[in-house]
Amino acid sequence: MSNTAYRIAVIEPELRRAIDAELDAGERIVWLRQPVPWLLWRGSLAVLIFGVPWTAFAVFWTLGAAGLIGSGARATGWWDYLFPLWGLPFIFIGLVLLSAPYWTARAARQTVYAITDRRAIIWIPKAWGEEEVQSFEPKRLLSITRAQRANGSGDLIFEQFRETHGSSTTTIRRGFMGLADVRDAEEVLREVLLRAYEERTRPAADRRDLHEDADPVEMSS
Numbered sequence: 001m002s003n004t005a006y007r008i009a010v011i012e013p014e015l016r017r018a019i020d021a022e023l024d025a026g027e028r029i030v031w032l033r034q035p036v037p038w039l040l041w042r043g044s045l046a047v048l049i050f051g052v053p054w055t056a057f058a059v060f061w062t063l064g065a066a067g068l069i070g071s072g073a074r075a076t077g078w079w080d081y082l083f084p085l086w087g088l089p090f091i092f093i094g095l096v097l098l099s100a101p102y103w104t105a106r107a108a109r110q111t112v113y114a115i116t117d118r119r120a121i122i123w124i125p126k127a128w129g130e131e132e133v134q135s136f137e138p139k140r141l142l143s144i145t146r147a148q149r150a151n152g153s154g155d156l157i158f159e160q161f162r163e164t165h166g167s168s169t170t171t172i173r174r175g176f177m178g179l180a181d182v183r184d185a186e187e188v189l190r191e192v193l194l195r196a197y198e199e200r201t202r203p204a205a206d207r208r209d210l211h212e213d214a215d216p217v218e219m220s221s
Helices: 015-020 037-065 078-098 100-110 184-202 205-214
Strands: 027-033 111-118 118-127 131-136 144-148 154-165 170-179
Touching: 015 118, 015 131, 027 037, 027 154, 027 184, 037 100, 037 170, 078 100, 100 118, 111 184, 118 170, 144 184, 154 184, 170 184
Parallel strands: none
Antiparallel strands: 027 111, 111 118, 118 131, 144 154, 154 170
């Protein structure tokens, strides 16, 4: 394989130590990147747009219930003071929706993607100091999909499936999402992991024929 030093990005020392701690004995990193925050941030725009009218209505209702706007009567009893408090949880939900892009970008800056000589690794931070580590052996990478934009950025999807919760269905995608150069990641993955895996799993007869075909033919004089 060609020199891949430039493919190992320099990341925060704390994140690099966390990735190194996940490696097995003798395992080495050949590719290391982080997602581009704004590429993942775009995925939360729908949540932000939904949160604008939600929050506006919740604030308007709460202020109206408190008699601070409109022609409603001013609070005179304990119920009049407590009733507007019903709007506070909805305001809080609205603030969470509006801040979705911020939290998405923050998580992206702490997420790390790695390809080693044995597997692909996704390291994702969670709340309260916890972390999620997704490990993909070569046999789980045989059906990867590259979703690439015109500027070369995109997603390298390893797995895609649907989860049903009641009457709603959610599509789950796992892989290297929000890469600045998605084709580079695919090339490294195929060269380092899939090519070696296919060689190991190819029937012995096919491997022998392949090597025989590769031998040079000597010409008699």
